Structures are given as structure tokens and as C-alpha cells.
Amino acid sequence: MTTTQASAGDLPANRDSTPDTIGEDALHHGKDGLAKLALGAIGIVFGDIGTSPIYAFRETFAGHHKLALDPVHIMGVVSLMFWSMMIVVSLKYVTIIMRADNKGEGGSLALLALVNGRTKNKRWSRGIILLGVFATALFYGDSMITPAVSVLSAVEGLAVVSPGLGNLVMPIAMTIIIALFWIQRSGTARVGLFFGPIMLVYFAVIATLGVLSIVKTPDILWAFSPHYAVEFFALDPLRAFLALGSVVLAVTGAEALYADMGHFGRNPIRVSWLFVVLPALMMNYMGQGALLSRMGQPALESPFYMLASDSLQLPLVILATMAAVIASQAVISGAFSVTQQAIQLGFMPRLRIEHTSAATVGQIYIPLVNWLLLTMVLLLVIFFRTSSNLTSAYGIAVTGAMFIDTCLLSVVLFRLWNWPVYYALPLLAVFFLVDGAYFSANLTKVPAGGWFPLLVGLIIFTILTTWSKGRQLMIDRMREGAMPIKIFIQSAATSATRVPGTAVFMTSSPEGVPHALLHNLKHNKVLHERIILLTIKIADVPYVSEGHRCMIEDLGAGFHRMVLRYGFIEEPDVPVALANVHRCGADFRMIDTSFFLSRQTLLPSSRPGMMLWREKLFSWMLRNAESAMEFFRLPTNRVVELGSQLEI
Numbered sequence: 001m002t003t004t005q006a007s008a009g010d011l012p013a014n015r016d017s018t019p020d021t022i023g024e025d026a027l028h029h030g031k032d033g034l035a036k037l038a039l040g041a042i043g044i045v046f047g048d049i050g051t052s053p054i055y056a057f058r059e060t061f062a063g064h065h066k067l068a069l070d071p072v073h074i075m076g077v078v079s080l081m082f083w084s085m086m087i088v089v090s091l092k093y094v095t096i097i098m099r100a101d102n103k104g105e106g107g108s109l110a111l112l113a114l115v116n117g118r119t120k121n122k123r124w125s126r127g128i129i130l131l132g133v134f135a136t137a138l139f140y141g142d143s144m145i146t147p148a149v150s151v152l153s154a155v156e157g158l159a160v161v162s163p164g165l166g167n168l169v170m171p172i173a174m175t176i177i178i179a180l181f182w183i184q185r186s187g188t189a190r191v192g193l194f195f196g197p198i199m200l201v202y203f204a205v206i207a208t209l210g211v212l213s214i215v216k217t218p219d220i221l222w223a224f225s226p227h228y229a230v231e232f233f234a235l236d237p238l239r240a241f242l243a244l245g246s247v248v249l250a251v252t253g254a255e256a257l258y259a260d261m262g263h264f265g266r267n268p269i270r271v272s273w274l275f276v277v278l279p280a281l282m283m284n285y286m287g288q289g290a291l292l293s294r295m296g297q298p299a300l301e302s303p304f305y306m307l308a309s310d311s312l313q314l315p316l317v318i319l320a321t322m323a324a325v326i327a328s329q330a331v332i333s334g335a336f337s338v339t340q341q342a343i344q345l346g347f348m349p350r351l352r353i354e355h356t357s358a359a360t361v362g363q364i365y366i367p368l369v370n371w372l373l374l375t376m377v378l379l380l381v382i383f384f385r386t387s388s389n390l391t392s393a394y395g396i397a398v399t400g401a402m403f404i405d406t407c408l409l410s411v412v413l414f415r416l417w418n419w420p421v422y423y424a425l426p427l428l429a430v431f432f433l434v435d436g437a438y439f440s441a442n443l444t445k446v447p448a449g450g451w452f453p454l455l456v457g458l459i460i461f462t463i464l465t466t467w468s469k470g471r472q473l474m475i476d477r478m479r480e481g482a483m484p485i486k487i488f489i490q491s492a493a494t495s496a497t498r499v500p501g502t503a504v505f506m507t508s509s510p511e512g513v514p515h516a517l518l519h520n521l522k523h524n525k526v527l528h529e530r531i532i533l534l535t536i537k538i539a540d541v542p543y544v545s546e547g548h549r550c551m552i553e554d555l556g557a558g559f560h561r562m563v564l565r566y567g568f569i570e571e572p573d574v575p576v577a578l579a580n581v582h583r584c585g586a587d588f589r590m591i592d593t594s595f596f597l598s599r600q601t602l603l604p605s606s607r608p609g610m611m612l613w614r615e616k617l618f619s620w621m622l623r624n625a626e627s628a629m630e631f632f633r634l635p636t637n638r639v640v641e642l643g644s645q646l647e648i
Helices: 034-044 056-062 071-099 108-118 122-155 157-161 163-186 195-216 218-224 227-235 237-251 254-259 266-295 297-301 310-344 367-384 387-393 396-416 421-443 446-480 485-492 515-524 574-579 612-623
Strands: 014-016 497-506 526-539 550-556 559-566 593-603 639-647
Touching: 034 195, 034 266, 034 310, 056 071, 056 237, 056 266, 056 297, 056 387, 071 218, 071 227, 071 237, 071 254, 071 266, 071 396, 071 421, 108 122, 108 254, 108 310, 108 396, 122 157, 122 163, 122 310, 122 367, 122 387, 122 396, 122 446, 157 163, 157 310, 163 310, 163 367, 195 218, 195 266, 195 310, 218 266, 227 237, 237 396, 237 421, 254 310, 254 396, 266 297, 310 367, 367 387, 367 446, 387 446, 396 421, 396 446, 421 446, 446 593, 446 612, 485 550, 485 559, 497 515, 515 526, 515 593, 515 639, 593 612
Parallel strands: 014 526, 497 526, 497 593, 526 559, 593 639
Antiparallel strands: 550 559
């Protein structure tokens, strides 16, 4: 992966892919029982895919490419949904991709870091990085659409209960969304305790409603056979292909199984999916298919809610709305986690990150991301107005990310696991065929709203790549005029006045003399008795053990080179790390320690590197990044910042 640097003023972290310096994974799930973790996974991981029955089946028949309500189409759609969940979710994600964990962590960035650390070919490496970054960019588009479509589709059930309540759908949905984002600042740890039981009740209810409908029309069970999916394509190939754009809504959220693996572990997610979520979803989809077979067009208004009797529809609306809020919460939390990983891996400028739980590391809140998401979600609700219109924008981001995951999986199978070609190729062919078909079908929805996640993805992709490239150029320019440290020590150590105490100069490179050290000597004419040249590196793994945290090199004359290593989901805490160092002379005391940072002012130029507008964008992001002092948790009264100008 492109090297990203740490700490010289505005530079977050140096990337480290050295596998032999990394300790064992610090994240363990053994303390909690399988049943407890599985319940937690039901509440957090499966909210998105769990709320898909509210709108997925309806949109397949009543969306932009309507289907006839006859046995061929109904059985074909149910069969497509079942086999999509078996191939995409059960086989691809649950069985195979979840084995490709990065020290227990999952998700596009974790998979990217894992693959990149094992890929030596630079040409391949660059392409893999761009794919992984684009998958991350698409995730943000998905994280904007999911709360909007989930909450809106759930609240629309009020119009099914009573048509007179239709005018309240928009105000109620927007109120729920605003409240959901508002509570993020106070944390969701306590609310999260209820997520599992609520979602368990939700899955039990939708399964029961589905079974009651199946009992009335048991022939729908024949849809388990792939014959009906094949027959659908044989008799009506164009409409079957277009229907894939809506059928894929049944598997939206599949990538969350992999992304949230680090929170619950592989086995609890597998158990929850195979024994609770998958059966409940299929019973409900089959129940909706049976209902359409019996009632026809009248049931198409909302086959999900019409599975319940009139007296139970309002409680079902309330339960579905709670499930939609939980699904949205999971996506918002996911956006926070992905942003933190992107910052640590050097694809985003530092942002203010707040911890909302003293006990749970993953409970974080990023104000800028929260309010930007809220603004975009409200704009989506106002602009598209109905969940049916929103589903036109839904799917492209998900299918794009799934296709990219398959591309990364192909590297995993051949480069990491060394699978024989005769095993890997047929499997990958199936995945590429399925993912390619879904993505192609969703491209037909671009004019009707699918342009939105693509536009969001393109903007975020530009931001991520601009920041990564700009930082690399900035580091290269700083290295050009760097003085070798040995020459500096020989010339300055004996001639400069030494003063008591420790000076920590944070530097982006473990080579050369930090700019802050040169400026300090130039202006103050003194050197401290002990000088630490500190570089922070971010590894390709989520956690680094304390035993492998620190590396120290004695340079002589009171100079020491120190490297601190952190995983890509850990937060650097320099004072805590220094307090644990006992092999660099006397112990570190913050009252005797000063931290020197270098803050660069960029001057966009015509030098080769980036286009001028990207240089200006990078310069703007650099100016607005979170302070290095706060990011590295340095004591506010012990920091000195020295500025300099730099052309990129």
C-alpha cells in the first residue's frame, strides 16, 4: 500500500507492513458465550438485510420494471431471492470471505490491508488499492441511503393501516431520522443492549407471518428449486434481468456480516445467519409470494404489512420501524468505524473522534461524519419522498462493493491461500457472474436515482486518493532537503548549548533530521539533554501487542530514534506509550518533556505530482485537519508548533 506517514505536524501515521513485528491479535471473543455473541450479532449485523422484506419483494413487482403477478414470475422471483442469499451471503460471505480475516477484523479496508501486505507486485498493488478505496467510497453512499429507505419504508406502513395517515409519513420519518443522529453524541452502548432482543422478536414475527401465509398456499415451497429461477430467465429473459436490480435488495447488508466480524467473531455470525436470520427471511419472502398468488394486485400495495391482520398491522409498523432504526444505527456506527480506519491507513485527514464508552473501544462518535450523514439522509428523504423512489438509488453501491470484494477475494484465493486453479476458477466464475449480473442490472437504474451513490462514491474516492497522494508528495518533498542524522549530531551536539529535560520531535520518517528540530536549533540555539525522534507507524493489522509497540535506537550524544506501532483500528496515545518505556535512560515525566511539531503551509505549484485543483483540495484538507496535539493525545501545555512552507 502507498506509504502514509505519521506525525510531522499534520501527518497522521506511517504505514508499516512488517509482519514479523506484529504481536498476536488482541481481540478475543472467548469471554462471552456463543449464544450471547450470536444474539448481539442479530441485533447489530443483520439489521440492514433484516429490513429488506419491507420493500424488496414489493419493488421487484411494482418498481420501475413491473412484473406480471402470475406463477412464473412469482415463483421465479422467490427462487431468485433464495438462491441469491445462498450464493452471495451463505457461500461467498459466510463460508469463504469471512475466513479472510485480518487478525479477526473484516471489511473492505481490512481486506485491502491484508491483501496488500502479501502482494509484492507494485502494478497489482496499485490496482488493488484503488479497488479497495473505491469500495470504501461506495460504502458512504450506501450509508446515506440505508437510513432513508429503511425508516421511510417502515413508516409508510401507516398508510397501509389507515390511508388518512399517509400525510404523516414524511414528518414522522424525518423526526425519527433526526432523533437517531442526535443521540449519537451520547453513545449507543445502553440502547445497544436492547438491539438483539428486539431484532430476535422481529425475525420471529416476520417468520411466523410468513409461515401462516405459506400454510394457505403451500405450493410456494416449490420455489426452493432453482428450476423456477432458470424458467423465469428462459421465458422472459429481459424482465428477469431487469428484475435483478430489485431482487438484489434482498441481500443488501450482506457485506455487513464481514465488516462487523471483529465485533462478534466468525462463528456467532454464522450461527445467527444459518439458524435465525436466513430461515426467517425466506419464510417471510415465501409468505409474501403466497399472498400475491392468492390476492393478486390488491396485496401489491405492501405485501409485507398485509401478511398481518388489520388489528396487527399497527404493532407490526411499530416493530418494523424499531428494526429500521436499528439497521440505520448499525450503518452509522459502521461509517464511524470505516472513517477511523481510513484515517489510520492514511486515506483521510485527521478528524475529531470522541469515545462514547469507557469500556468498549469500538464505541466512537465522529461529529463531522454524523452531521454530514444526517444532512444527506434528510435531503434524500425530501428529494425522493417515497421508499419506492429511493430503491432506484439503492443497490448500485451495494453491488459495486460486492463485485470489488470478489476481485479482492480472487487475490486472496490465489496469492494468500494458494488454492488450485481447478478449485478457485469455477467458484470465482460463479461469483463474478452473479455479482456482474446484479451490478449490470442496477446500472439501468442510474437515470432514475442510481446516479446518486455513484456521484457520492466518485466525490469521496477523489477525496481519499487526493489525500493519500498529496501526503506522499509532501513527504517526498520534505525528504529532498533532509540532512542525515549522523552528520547533524556530529556538528550540532557538541556546539549547541544543552538544556535539562526531554524534547520529543515527531517526524514522518525514521530517516533524516525533523524540520522542527532544525527550526528549534536555528531560533532557540539550544538542544535538550535527551532528544527523541519519534515516528508513529500504522500496521496492516488491527492491533499490535504491547511487546511489539516500541522500537528504540540509541544514536549517541543523547539522541534516540523511537518508533511506535499501532494497529489500524487503535488510537495512538503517545504519553501512555512513553510512560511504558523504560529502556531509554530515565523514565519519561511529562512535566520535563516538550513535544515539538512541524506544521507545513502548502504552496500549490506547477511541479509534477498532482493537478493544481487537487493540490488546492489537499491544502484545504490539511488546514482543516484535526490538531496533531489532540490526535496523538499530547499534553496541551507541553507542545510547541514550528511552521514552515512547502511546495508540492
